[in-house]
Amino acid sequence: MTETKLQGVRKQLGYKADAVITMLLRRADMLGLAVMSPVSLKTKLSRWENGHEEVSQPYRRLFRDIYGRTNDELGFPPDDDNNEAEELLSRLALARSVDSEMVEVFRRQVDDARHVDRRLGGVVVLDQLRSNIKQIRGLLSFSTVAGQREALAGVLTEASALAGWEALDRNAIRQAWEHHETAKTAAREAGSPLLFAHSLAQQAFILVDLGETGPAVEQLAEARTIAKHTAPPLLRSWLAAAHGEGLAAAGHRSEALRAFDSADGLLPADPEDPALPFLFLGGAHLDRWRGHALSKLGEPDAIDQLSHALPRLPADFIRAKTGMLVDLAYAHAASGDRDEALAQARQARRLAGQIKSDRQLRRKEPCQRGRV
Incomplete structure (x- = not known):
């Protein structure tokens, strides 16, 4: 049997049928609408979702409200102008709640x-x-x-x-x-210029992955400028390190290292800010980031930097650990130690497969194949 749009939306949102019934009843109570009992509604929901019966008013409105979807997205027939106005009023009321x-x-x-x-x-x-x-x-x-x-x-x-x-x-x-x-x-x-600067800088890493290192460096520099006078030290430290990574990818060694020195100087003694829960620079994080840049630059110091940071990385940062292993693989390959490079690449592959990190799997491929 073909899945109805109504059923498809529920599955897409991950709602169980019982949860939908509860939401329908709660929304009806908020709007002062008389609806059937929970038991009857459970039977009716099954018939509606299986296409055995057309959803009637006021239930169309209730479904639109709880799912946040239009008539067309739910498989309902179009309303007339009055009902469209009613739907808009309903959405405005829901947003106000x-x-x-x-x-x-x-x-x-x-x-x-x-x-x-x-x-x-x-x-x-x-x-x-x-x-x-x-x-x-x-x-x-x-x-x-x-x-x-x-x-x-x-x-x-x-x-x-x-x-x-x-x-x-x-x-x-x-x-x-x-x-x-x-x-x-x-x-x-x-x-929020702070949130904008963070989003702008993070987006620049997509450009780095595409090989567009020049525009990436420019975007990272712009993000630092935006946050220069208003951002707390933690964000300015993160942005400096991000800029350093972009500069390293572009092959600008001196500028990259200066950016990381700046990040280290800006890092507060307590590198945790409840207002910036998406930033992690304490402990091993800034060190591993510098190690990544050194690896990008082909610097011999990358091995010591990454090897020192790896055991200090919190256990729950699996993706970060995967990236560090890839960096170590490249660093050992650059030093001529092919066996150690392959060993690190194999560990990275195991972790990347575990968390389905296609990006890290792609990064480690040349190293695993001995092409670095």
């Missing part, structure tokens, strides 16, 4: 995805993030409350930047770029 507590829920979802991503990779949470982004964008599109729009836009920025980074890890280059474009637009809506 978003309060600071709900924004915090969205923010926690992004932070949870960030923690899962570190351990298991983007394959686990990328689709979930895309759904969250669509939901937040839908609410933002109909939000008219001052302050609420900025708060939603801030969460959208973080979610989109994270989704973009995960897409890059899966080697979905165009998707990664588009997520970062969404992040930059949302950062402007949020009125």
Whole structure:
């Protein structure tokens, strides 16, 4: 039997039937609408989703509200002009119901995805993030409350930047770029030059992967300029290190090392900021980043830098460890130690396969094949 659009949307959002019934009843209660009992609604939902019966009003409106989808996306017939106006009013009312507590829920979802991503990779949470982004964008599109729009836009920025980074890890280059474009637009809506600078800098790594190192360096320099006078030291340190990586990729040795020296000088004694949960520079992180740049530059010091940082890396940063092993493979290959290069590349391949990091798998291939 062909899947109906209504059923497809529920599955796409990951909702169980019982959860949908609860949401329908809760939304009906908010709107003061009389609906059938939960038991009857469960039977009716099955008939609607299997195409045995057409969804009637007011249930079309309730589905539009809880799923955030249009009539066409849900497989409903088009409404007349009056119903379209009613739908718009409903969406405006739903957006107005978003309060600071709900924004915090969205923010926690992004932070949870960030923690899962570190351990298991983007394959686990990328689709979930895309759904969250669509939901937040839908609410933002109909939000008219001052302050609420900025708060939603801030969460959208973080979610989109994270989704973009995960897409890059899966080697979905165009998707990664588009997520970062969404992040930059949302950062402007949020009125946050700090979020904009971070999204702009992170997007530059896509250019590095494409071999567009010149534009990448320019974009990273622009991000540093934006944040130069207003950003906290932690973000300025991160941006300096990011610029250093771009400069190293472009082969600008002296400038790259100066950028990392600047990052080290800017790094605060306590390198954790609750307002910047997406930045990690404490412990081994800045050291491993410098080691990555040294490896890019073919510097002999890369081996010692990376070997010293590797055992200090927190255990849950699996992707970071994978990248360090790839860097070590390249560093040993540059020093002429082919056996050690192959050993590090094999470890990197095992971890990259574990978290489905297509980007790191692609990076280590030349080294594994002895082409470096």
